Amino acid sequence: MAPAQAHGVPVVPDSGIVPEAARNGIGIAVNGEHFVHIGDPQMPLLWYLRDVLWLTGTKYGGAHGENGADLVLVDGKPVSAITQPMAGLDGKRITTVEGLTANDGTLHPLQQAFIDEDAIGCGYCTPGWLIAGVDLLQRKPQPGDVDIDQLSNTCRCGCQTRVRAAIKRAATGKAAQA
Amino acid sequence: MSVNTTRGIGLSRRRFLQILAGTAGALVVGVRFAEAAEPPLPPEWLGDHFHELGAYVRIDAEGNVLIGARDPDTGTGVATALPMIIADELDADWNRVSVVQLGLGVSASNNQPQWTYGRQRGGTGDSIPAAWADLRQAGALARWLLTQAAARRLGIAADRLRCEAGTVIAPDGRRVTYGSLVDDASKLDLPRQAPAPKSPERYTLIGKPVGDVDAHAIVTGQAKYAIDHHEAEALVAVLLHCPWPDGSLARIDTAPALAVKGVVKVMHLKPEPGQPPGHTVIAPAVAVLAENTWAALEGRDKLKLEWKPGASVGASSGALEQQATSLLDGQAAPTTRVRDDGDVDKAGKHAARRFEASYYQPWLAHACPEPMNCLARIDKDHARLVVPSQAPQQAWAVVQRLTGLAPDQIEIRVPRVGGGYGRRLDHDYVAEAVMLAKAVNKPVRLLWTRDQDFAHDWYRPACVHKISAIVDGKRNLSAWNQRLASASALTGRGVPADRLWSSEVLPDQLPAGLVPNYRSDWYALESALPRGPHRAMPHLSNAFAVESFVDEIAHLMREDPLKTRQRLIGEPRMVALKNGGTLDTGRLRNVLQLVADRIEWKNWLRSVNGLGIACWYMDGAYVAHAVETSLQGDKLGIERIVCAVDVGRVINPLGLEGQIAGATLDALSTALNLAVTYKDGQIQQHDWKDYPLASMAQLPDNVEVIVVPNDGLPPTGASFLAMPTVAPALANAVFRVSAVRVRRLPLMKEFLRLQ
Numbered sequence: 001m002a003p004a005q006a007h008g009v010p011v012v013p014d015s016g017i018v019p020e021a022a023r024n025g026i027g028i029a030v031n032g033e034h035f036v037h038i039g040d041p042q043m044p045l046l047w048y049l050r051d052v053l054w055l056t057g058t059k060y061g062g063a064h065g066e067n068g069a070d071l072v073l074v075d076g077k078p079v080s081a082i083t084q085p086m087a088g089l090d091g092k093r094i095t096t097v098e099g100l101t102a103n104d105g106t107l108h109p110l111q112q113a114f115i116d117e118d119a120i121g122c123g124y125c126t127p128g129w130l131i132a133g134v135d136l137l138q139r140k141p142q143p144g145d146v147d148i149d150q151l152s153n154t155c156r157c158g159c160q161t162r163v164r165a166a167i168k169r170a171a172t173g174k175a176a177q178a
Numbered sequence: 179m180s181v182n183t184t185r186g187i188g189l190s191r192r193r194f195l196q197i198l199a200g201t202a203g204a205l206v207v208g209v210r211f212a213e214a215a216e217p218p219l220p221p222e223w224l225g226d227h228f229h230e231l232g233a234y235v236r237i238d239a240e241g242n243v244l245i246g247a248r249d250p251d252t253g254t255g256v257a258t259a260l261p262m263i264i265a266d267e268l269d270a271d272w273n274r275v276s277v278v279q280l281g282l283g284v285s286a287s288n289n290q291p292q293w294t295y296g297r298q299r300g301g302t303g304d305s306i307p308a309a310w311a312d313l314r315q316a317g318a319l320a321r322w323l324l325t326q327a328a329a330r331r332l333g334i335a336a337d338r339l340r341c342e343a344g345t346v347i348a349p350d351g352r353r354v355t356y357g358s359l360v361d362d363a364s365k366l367d368l369p370r371q372a373p374a375p376k377s378p379e380r381y382t383l384i385g386k387p388v389g390d391v392d393a394h395a396i397v398t399g400q401a402k403y404a405i406d407h408h409e410a411e412a413l414v415a416v417l418l419h420c421p422w423p424d425g426s427l428a429r430i431d432t433a434p435a436l437a438v439k440g441v442v443k444v445m446h447l448k449p450e451p452g453q454p455p456g457h458t459v460i461a462p463a464v465a466v467l468a469e470n471t472w473a474a475l476e477g478r479d480k481l482k483l484e485w486k487p488g489a490s491v492g493a494s495s496g497a498l499e500q501q502a503t504s505l506l507d508g509q510a511a512p513t514t515r516v517r518d519d520g521d522v523d524k525a526g527k528h529a530a531r532r533f534e535a536s537y538y539q540p541w542l543a544h545a546c547p548e549p550m551n552c553l554a555r556i557d558k559d560h561a562r563l564v565v566p567s568q569a570p571q572q573a574w575a576v577v578q579r580l581t582g583l584a585p586d587q588i589e590i591r592v593p594r595v596g597g598g599y600g601r602r603l604d605h606d607y608v609a610e611a612v613m614l615a616k617a618v619n620k621p622v623r624l625l626w627t628r629d630q631d632f633a634h635d636w637y638r639p640a641c642v643h644k645i646s647a648i649v650d651g652k653r654n655l656s657a658w659n660q661r662l663a664s665a666s667a668l669t670g671r672g673v674p675a676d677r678l679w680s681s682e683v684l685p686d687q688l689p690a691g692l693v694p695n696y697r698s699d700w701y702a703l704e705s706a707l708p709r710g711p712h713r714a715m716p717h718l719s720n721a722f723a724v725e726s727f728v729d730e731i732a733h734l735m736r737e738d739p740l741k742t743r744q745r746l747i748g749e750p751r752m753v754a755l756k757n758g759g760t761l762d763t764g765r766l767r768n769v770l771q772l773v774a775d776r777i778e779w780k781n782w783l784r785s786v787n788g789l790g791i792a793c794w795y796m797d798g799a800y801v802a803h804a805v806e807t808s809l810q811g812d813k814l815g816i817e818r819i820v821c822a823v824d825v826g827r828v829i830n831p832l833g834l835e836g837q838i839a840g841a842t843l844d845a846l847s848t849a850l851n852l853a854v855t856y857k858d859g860q861i862q863q864h865d866w867k868d869y870p871l872a873s874m875a876q877l878p879d880n881v882e883v884i885v886v887p888n889d890g891l892p893p894t895g896a897s898f899l900a901m902p903t904v905a906p907a908l909a910n911a912v913f914r915v916s917a918v919r920v921r922r923l924p925l926m927k928e929f930l931r932l933q
Binding site for chain 1: 251252253389390392393394396397398399400401402403405406408414439470471472473475476545546547548549594595596597599625627628629832833835836839840841842843844846847865866867871872873874875877878879880881
């Protein structure tokens with residue numbers, strides 16, 4: 001114990017608590033909720049979403065994200081979550097497939113269109129298709145076949161024709177709303 | 179959610195029904211094992227397949243109906259179609275039906291497993307026919323009980339009541355809801371005879387388009403696949419397998435891996451000798467276990483190890499093909515003469531014209547979107563696993579052998595599965611997860627990274643067909659002599675040597691039965707590469723060779739290939755098959771004609787684009803494809819693709835159309851692009867870029883599906899029905915547009931080489 005008083009100046013007793021070091025975490029917003037990542041900054045976003053947040057809609061497809069199952073939107077732009085380390089994401093807004101649905105449960109027009117067009121096989125790659133499709137509709141509200149052809153996602157179940165129809169249906173619906 | 183409340187309760191069927199009803203305050207109808215039931219049940223209760231029955235219906239007092247889906251849904255739609263069959267028979271209101279994917283139903287009797295839900299298998303093309311045989315009984319029984327209860331309450335004979343959308347309706351208009359009847363119904367004695375299923379004209383749901391029951395969960399990212407499941411304290415395991423299945427670990431330094439933060443343990447796994455394929459580790463492997471996936475992957479990256487090759491180190495896919503070709507070019511006797519009708523040799527002496535061609539088809543991987551994975555928790559007296567399996571009873575056998583637990587101490591959950599294609603009929607990855615969970619005494623979440631998935635598969639074997647045919651003076655195909663060389667996918671799987679051909683070729687495949695002198699020989703090749711069941715095998719490979727060759731004959735005879743096929747198929751008649759079934763040539767001709775009409779075959783001769791056609795028969799179902807291709811420079815385009823199927827009765831037309839369109843595109847993708855190759859005994863494909871599924875741009879914008887209405891016949895499976903005819907119809911169309919005959923797959927690479 002330190003002496004209670006020296007030279008007439010009151011001394012606050014030492015609590016013995018070592019203060020936490022300031023943590024320079026990576027702050028991100030996922031589907032509107034804020035999180036701070038304080039682990040390995042090299043951890044890819046995919047494993048942060050799946051292992052840390054247990055937000056499993058974004059899927060593992062392969063090491064380089066070629067099949068698109070791991071697509072998310074980062075500040076509105078499509079990014080392969082497995083190739084994106086947490087390090088570059090401070091202050092960024094992430095939207096995963098779970099975040100496409102409104103808080104009241106209303107589906108995004110493209111989610112609804114996937115149901116209406118039965119654009120689902122096993123469903124494993126569907127979240128990636130939805131993210132790619134939402135991005136396309138943002139860039140091109142009325143996409144043509146040539147635009148849809150640019151999507152690089154793959155689907156082993158062969159849903160491509162029905163995904164195409166779903167994107168067109170969502171675009172038409174949007175036009176009708178506008 | 180689990181509704182398998184029967185686990186571990188060894189009750190007679192009557193008690194089973196009543197007790198469940200009493201405890202849950204709901205009417206519960208299951209059809210259990212005939213063997214386990216006492217007193218014995220009349221077999222007519224149980225349909226034709228009374229030895230392998232299972233179904234589950236639960237109605238609560240509010241009238242909500244819960245129906246269990248017993249077969250794993252790998253994207254085939256059975257989690258929707260099977261409950262539809264029960265719901266229609268029950269006259270349930272589909273809007274009030276919830277479907278629950280059932281885990282493995284297993285109870286114990288004398289320490290032997292009893293499969294509570296009967297067969298549980300998906301992606302093998304037989305879910306629908308099996309359900310048609312037995313699941314209707316469950317719905318009919320529940321409806322019978324409810325009707326009896328209503329009859330007592332209303333004082334009206336049961337046969338004067340009718341059921342509609344969850345309500346029993348009396349002739350005077352009085353209505354009683356199912357929910358209000360469940361308490362009474364659950365106290366009734368069961369009927370002495372199985373209640374008759376509905377007459378087909380009363381179907382309200384079967385034959386109507388119904389959306390996938392999991393669709394909403396999938397599009398919102400809420401659907402949980404096995405890979406998405408967690409257990410508290412679970413360690414993540416990732417693996418490196420030896421590049422040679424028969425190799426071994428020569429040297430390992432685990433220290434750098436263990437130094438990675440979060441890495442807990444590094445373990446060496448070895449295949450257990452004497453275990454058949456799919457029951458133990460697929461190849462020697464090193465597993466890195468860590469607190470999260472990223473740490474496990476980092477740890478695996480830091481492993482310093484050396485593999486020692488096995489005897490397969492010199493093997494290559496190219497050498498195997500040469501071996502096959504020289505075998506077929508020589509005079510060696512076949513391993514098995516699969517079929518020999520008439521006298522092919524004698525027919526050859528009266529030949530007007532003789533044709534011959536050879537076809538090569540590559541090794542294929544399964545490439546499941548959801549890679550192999552398994553969550554395993556092994557406690558002293560209980561094991562709980564979440565497995566992406568097509569055959570959970572097989573997974574159970576693996577777990578039971580490795581743990582020694584009693585049959586009903588093993589719980590296996592099978593959520594929706596991210597693709598199967600036959601890969602998940604084998605459970606080597608389950609063996610790995612169990613071995614690791616036992617060793618670390620913690621739950622383990624096993625994940626195969628994509629490179630492991632491509633490099634360690636039970637591949638579809640490559641094959642070489644050499645076919646010769648003789649046409650007589652009347653332009654009739656008088657002899658067909660087909661010789662096939664491949665390494666059997668059944669090697670090591672407990673199949674006798676004289677049946678190893680049965681994964682490679684079928685005695686009843688076209689044009690067997692249509693040609694008076696028909697011979698089919700199989701030549702066995704040896705390969706160290708693991709092999710196993712694969713989507714639409716062996717139809718996929720045989721249809722390409724056969725239906726390409728028919729086109730070649732037509733061309734050399736200067737004939738319209740549709741006409742050649744029509745003459746080969748002949749007039750509508752029933753042709754007896756070796757396996758006991760029948761080939762209805764009228765149905766085959768019909769699907770062929772339908773695609774021909776749709777694609778405007780009359781333009782075949784003059785069209786600038788190329789038209790191609792093919793047809794096939796598979797397990798009671800009929801399929802034909804027609805393709806229109808274009809050529810601009812060296813750029814091949816698929817302008818149109820039409821498919822017609824005749825599957826007998828259709829349960830869910832929306833689901834069927836999806837399966838037909840989906841399999842058509844998958845088969846296109848496979849035919850255009852895909853091949854597995856190996857060199858120095860090692861697989862050369864490691865990621866999607868090496869095994870490029872067709873892109874959106876490469877595929878046609880639309881698949882035109884024609885379904886033949888045929889409600890008079892029982893339903894058949896359709897998940898891979900549309901696979902076999904795609905490649906030959908495409909190759910035939912490519913020939914028309916380019917004069918390039920592609921006899922080797924994948925087509926795109928060969929087309930560019932030949933052009």
